[in-house]
Amino acid sequence: MRAMWEKRYSGKEYAYGSTPNRYFREKLNSLPAGKVLLICEGEGRNAAYAAFRGWKAVAMDYSDKGKLKALKLAEMKGVLLEYHVSPVESFQFPSEEFDAVGLIFAHFEPILRTYVHAQARKALKKGGKLIFEGFSKEQFGRDSGGPVDLNSLYTIDELRNDFAGFDFIECNNIETLLDEGLFHIGMANVIRIFATKL
Numbered sequence: 001m002r003a004m005w006e007k008r009y010s011g012k013e014y015a016y017g018s019t020p021n022r023y024f025r026e027k028l029n030s031l032p033a034g035k036v037l038l039i040c041e042g043e044g045r046n047a048a049y050a051a052f053r054g055w056k057a058v059a060m061d062y063s064d065k066g067k068l069k070a071l072k073l074a075e076m077k078g079v080l081l082e083y084h085v086s087p088v089e090s091f092q093f094p095s096e097e098f099d100a101v102g103l104i105f106a107h108f109e110p111i112l113r114t115y116v117h118a119q120a121r122k123a124l125k126k127g128g129k130l131i132f133e134g135f136s137k138e139q140f141g142r143d144s145g146g147p148v149d150l151n152s153l154y155t156i157d158e159l160r161n162d163f164a165g166f167d168f169i170e171c172n173n174i175e176t177l178l179d180e181g182l183f184h185i186g187m188a189n190v191i192r193i194f195a196t197k198l
Contacts, residue, residue, distance in 0.1 A: 002062045002087070008183075009043055009065040016042060017181035018073055020049035021104045027131045027194050028053065034099030037123055039116065040088060040106035044070025044081060050102075051079035058098075060084040060091050088112070093119040100129045105145070105184070107134060107152045117162035124197040130163060132193035136173050144178055144186030154191055166195040 008015050020028075024046050028036070033054035038047045041059035043066050051057040051074060059070060059081055067083045074081045084091065089112060101120045108116055124130065135146035137153040147153060156173055171193050178184040 005042070005061070005063040006065050009063050009069060013182060014043050014045065014069065014073070015181050015183055016045060016105075017179075017184075018043075018045055018048075019180075020046045021133060021180065023133045023192050024102055024104050024131050025049060027129070028055070028100065028102075031100060031129060035097065036100040036102060037098045037120075038102045038104070039120060040103075041070065041083075042066045044073045044083070046102055046104055047081050047083070048073045048077050048079060051081055052077045055100075056082075058082045058084070060086055060088070062087055088116055091119075093123045095122055096125045096128075098123050098128055099125060100131060103130070103132045103134065105134055107147045107154075109149065109152050110158075113152075113154075113158075114162055117159075121163060121166075121197065126197055128197045130166060130193060130195045130197070132159070132191070132195075134159075134191055136189045136191050138173070138189040142186070142188060144188040145180075145184040146188070156191055159191060159193060163193070163195060165198055167198055168193065168195045170194040 035056040036050050038059040047057040047059040139146045140150050178188045
């Protein structure tokens with residue numbers, strides 16, 4: 001897993017672009033600045049944007065090369081990031097520390113998915129916001145992005161179960177046109193969630 005991401009992030013270009021995910025940007029901009037955790041953040045496009053908007057941004061990912069590019073992007077924007085390189089299964093998630101958590105195209109097989117989502121829930125303060133965008137199972141077989149393993153794609157029911165007890169302000173399965181760097185291009189089926197930890 002780590003070797004794949006190191007290879008993907010080794011090029012000069014940003015694999016998924018240097019601008020933030022559109023849904024993440026829209027939802028983050030609706031909130032007062034606080035502290036945000038970006039899980040599996042890669043090359044830092046969302047974390048750097050959050051920091052630019054005045055948030056204290058904490059990012060984590062498997063990849064050293066991803067971290068280097070994230071810090072370079074932050075430097076270009078004149079901001080600072082806290083970035084941890086760690087397998088997600090051994091990252092030490094704090095308890096009730098963050099005002100928002102971003103899970104943007106962070107895909108896992110089912111057992112790891114439920115673990116990571118439980119840790120994301122733990123990391124949020126009460127009243128904190130979850131900002132989520134990921135590929136649905138309807139994305140399977142398309143070349144516009146996402147895992148090639150059906151089990152690592154999501155359904156709304158799975159995600160509602162993972163985040164049971166949240167107030168789902170938005171929870172939608174939609175077709176959208178992606179234009180994010182080299183690997184998210186074209187029509188795609190995604191799930192978008194904006195929810196509050198109760």
